[in-house]
Amino acid sequence: DVKVTQSSRYLVKRTGEKVFLECVQDMDHENMFWYRQDPGLGLRLIYFSYDVKMKEKGDIPEGYSVSREKKERFSLILESASTNQTSMYLCASRDELPGYEQYFGPGTRLTVT
């Protein structure tokens, strides 16, 4: 069964902290994505990766970075967390070509105080 897992369901961090969100997929997918979900705004793409060590900015990359050292793992990094980064973060993976299903993880609810 297809699976995308995220390291934490809930996370509370303080302003200025460095935050790591981890995502692992077991489907040998080429593409992986990080989104943030906010009420009334839908899902917005932060970064995506189409191969190991490759990354591309999405629509809202400011304040975030990513790392993909292994095919199955894609990490989202908040270098210095701020309160406006309080949100639900969703990881997804997809086989190589557009038009294939994206599989989502359960999400990490991050609160920055």
Place this chain on the structure above:
Amino acid sequence: GENVEQHPSTLSVQEGDSAVIKCTYSDSASNYFPWYKQELGKGPQLIIDIRSNVGEKKDQRIAVTLNKTAKHFSLHITETQPEDSAVYFCAATDSWGKLQFGAGTQVVVTP
């Protein structure tokens, strides 16, 4: 870039009635239109998708229609059941093959 608008933002229906959610997109090059369902505490899950060479697709109580000329597509749920209560997202591929999502529709099915 691609812009996807979704309406309504909330939809309340009686069990057994039909629900319709509408989306419009801006990029005429978009060619893939999935619909995702997100239940409380879970990530979105694909429920149906349609490609630009097809006008309609049906899967049991769920159907999607696509009008490429007008750049809009719709999700139809017939004979709604309480388990259909969830947030539904439409999406369209942009010119880079990435998905652009609508803002979501909260569907509430009341018994």
